[in-house]
Amino acid sequence: MSTLPWPKFWSHIAEVDRQPLRDILGVLLRHGVILGDEGSERDLFRLVRDHLRTDVEDYFAPLGVRIVVLDEPPIIQAQAIPDECDLLAQFTQQETLLALVLWRMYDEALITSNTKAVLLTANDLWLKWQVIFDRIEPPTISALRDALTRLRRKRLIRVTDAEDPTRPGDALIEILPTLPRVIDFAGLEEWQARASAFQAAGNSDMEVSTT
DSSP states (O other): OOOSSOGGGTSSSSSHHHHHHHHHHHHHHHHEEEETTTHHHHHHHHHHHIIIIHHHHHHHHGGGGEEEEETTTTTEEEEEEEOOSOOOEEOOOHHHHHHHHHHHHHHHHHHHHHHEEEEEEEHHHHHHHHHTTTOOOOOOHHHHHEEEEHHTTSSSEEEOOEEEEEEEEGGEEEOOOOHHHSSSOOOHHHHHHHHHHHHOOOOOEEEEEEE
């Protein structure tokens, strides 16, 4: 339990909801996302969606962060607004390229399939990297694992390790709909312009709207 006093502007929050509200804000500040289909976050998702959405939105609004609530899949995302939020994270060059490849694979999957679950293997991702960025050295297995870990920590993807540790390329990656909201291209042309710039220069980082 917190030793700090409960804020006066939230006096209307029922006593039973106060600790869950602390948990909600903690998860959103740490990860930027609540995954409503995982563990204890199911209850946090329902509490925001059904009762506390306005309160959570009002908390983040002064920071320049909007709250996005999706029902399918059940996700709540704290989405920083460019030019309004100073809490933007920055991807390294390799993480940026990886995110761009994942964005393209997600976009292609939505066009060719009605499913919202976009699944691929680490091998699929590595091969797609070579196609898109054929003039940039692809990551090593170790570097790919590190970049995927960062994106997973930001809850842009889920990763299920391969059953056989000697075959890391069999690891299964699920691209979450949080990723295209963080890398908010208007469409394929805008994505192509950014990807072409990296292909030509290959030495820039990308600022992204994650808290």
